[in-house]
Amino acid sequence: MNMTNNIIPLAFMAPGERGQIVEIRGGYGMAKRLYGMGLTPNSVIEVIVSNPAGPILVNVRGSRVAIGKGMAMKIFVRRI
Amino acid sequence: MKAKVAFIGNPNVGKTELFNRFTGQHQHVGNWPGVTVEKKVGKCVCYGNELEIVDLPGTYSLTAYSIDELIARNFIIEEKPDVVVDIIDSTNLERNLYLTLSLLEMDANVVVALNMWDIARNKGMEIDVKKLEELLGVPVVTTVAITGEGIEKLKETIVKAIKGKRRKIEWSYGKDVEEVIKELQEIISKEEKFKDYPSRWLAIKIIEGDEEIIKKIEESKYKDELLKIASRIKDGETVIAERRYKIIGKIIEEVLKKEEEEWSFSDMLDHVFLHPIFGIPIFLALMYVAFQFTFSFSAPFSDMIDTFFSWLGEIAKNNISNAMMASFISDAVLAGVGSVLVFVPPIFSLFFALSLLENSGYLARAAVVMDRIMHKIGLHGKSIISMIMGFGCNIPGILAARTIENKRDRIITVMINPLMSCSARLPVYILLAGVIFKSSAMAGAAVFSMYLLGVGLAIIMAMIFRKFLFGGEPPTFIIELPRYMFPKISNAARDMWEKGKWFIIKAGTFIFLVAIIVWFLSSFPWEATHGGVYIENSYAALLGHAIEPALRPFGWRWQAGVALFFGFLAKEAIVGTFGALAGESASVAVATWFTPLTGFAYMAFVLIYFPCVATLIVMLREIGKKYTLITITYTISLAFIVAGLIELIGYAVGIT
């Protein structure tokens, strides 16, 4: 399997899918905020709810976080 | 002995409950200097020690990212509290320990409170507290803030910790990072300016590229050296965050045994409340509940206050022989106080309902459900709560915007709130529409159209403000969803009182003053008005004639102008003024003053033209002078524009 194809923006993940964060492409402030909430490179996240209507809901490091679609496009995840 | 204790923790860990447990009624709410973040300070006497407890803002980390984090961090560094109590959600050690490690790096004298211990227990989580103490080098106490379990133990531990010195434990960030830290520390120790800062913490912050710290570094003569060493770690911010979670992972491995869980109550509720189809209807249903509670539940209490003050007014009128004095006491003083106090029940009910929504964990979900729609018009998911509350009364509507963290989103949300047609405007619509339109169906449609007009204008204005006032940047959205919880009534009651009491005090004094001015204007010159009976001879009428030129193009009489003027105080005053000016029932007067078209335009004008004085006071407090002034300006101009457009279009299609 081609590894690079397996890395997708968080926004494209489906409910129930799990993945590991590879990279966060965003401003300094955005990365900081995400780190504090548990979303760092290598952290494992599980998508709970993702539908066209609104933010994507994930479990990460034991807490539940809703992330806007815009931000979720900048978080790159490897499916596992 | 006196000691300073700081409470810190992630949002939604029960920090406020714990703070309330410690301080009871002895708390004081103020602002942190220079910012509008609430500062709560309380007192507690524990085992003969007088503790001054400061409730720091809820934060996830101690970077310089938000005001909240800076406040917490500066407090710990500058004020050096004797003990820092780090409150942790026991069910979520991983995320919460991130803050704990940051605190320990700052050399704070930490006591860890493992809160929500009962939930962790029920979930079948086993946390080895002794081991955790050993690994962190600080005392760890298990608590359940809601029930009070473990509070005594925590007090005891805090008191002991005041004198005690904690064991210092340093976790390794990995060989490469540690080397850099060591080199940085050596240079830092040479610099006099950095004496107040723990050197290891400072070194880590330099690697992270922390803006505030870099500013400090730039004042130092070692600046280039320090930055050069730190630059050996590429993307230090990410590396540090990642490694810190790695350290946490190791700690957790040793202290936590966890059973695989089934669907929890929260999972089940989220499945329904965040459902793509049912999410929004459920949100609307719950808003309906909050709305009903705020306005229907409080109505009898408002009526009682109203009745009581009219009764007092009657007594004053009948027992004071001097007519001017009697009028002053009953029409100005008592009516003024009454007009303020009738707002108290809905405002308090609203805060109660909002507190329940928030503490139950639903408010965060509401923002998620509504975010997509609100995002489109340049607002935040949480703006919807403020807007809906505004239909009842703009004051609670504006206050509800407080839950929006981002300042710019909050300001826009507040600024458009006066366009939500509050219940005080309804009597004006009913009176006007009922008289100027022949059929009741037409009248009903006219009234309803006012609400639609308000929402439509609010959407347009929100988009304009976002584009022109705040540089077009739409809000980014990320929010933690706390576990659903059964909200505690006593906490909601305390919230209600804390947030509501300023209204009685501050707005009370001001609105009261305005009431006296209105009384003066409408009853003087005393002789000419026969003590406020003939308003057409009063200063108010003079004023009405002065405003009239601006209103003549719209075909409105001076009486309409006076009514608008009194409407500044409270929009329901408009109907009363009509009645007073006509000398008979208000509807008869209106029939002769307006045509269907000018009346309809007048309704729109009343909807838009000015937030009432009480709303302005609240606005001033919430968003400051500048944006309040902008709001006044835009509402007045928009009122003229919209009313003008209605009449122009009306004439164009042949309606008069």
Next chain:
Amino acid sequence: MKIGMKESRIVASYAVMAAIAYLLVAILEITGVKITRDILGGLALFVISAIYFAGIKETVARSYKGISFIFGGIILSLIFGIMYLFIFLAGILEYMIGNAAFPSIRVEIILALLITPLAYYLYRMIK
């Protein structure tokens, strides 16, 4: 934990009755037949009814997804009942001081009371 066959049947049939009851009252409130017209209040009950309906199929299939809907519906039923109860109590207060006639009891309060056995049963079952 798997949900028992018997339990899921009991919950599902109770939910069917709840869904129908809420639907009927919703229609009455929206149309204003027999009870005071309250369009928004009626729509809210319609939502609750729909949530009960949505959960029935998967509850029979013994899935937590189905139980979730029933659970969510119960929470909403109780919230509505309690809210109207408070308004009712405030109304009694107003009646006692002579400002208004004695308030009538909203159907939502009765519906919430009828739901409580299901709430208790489900709570015991999940816990």
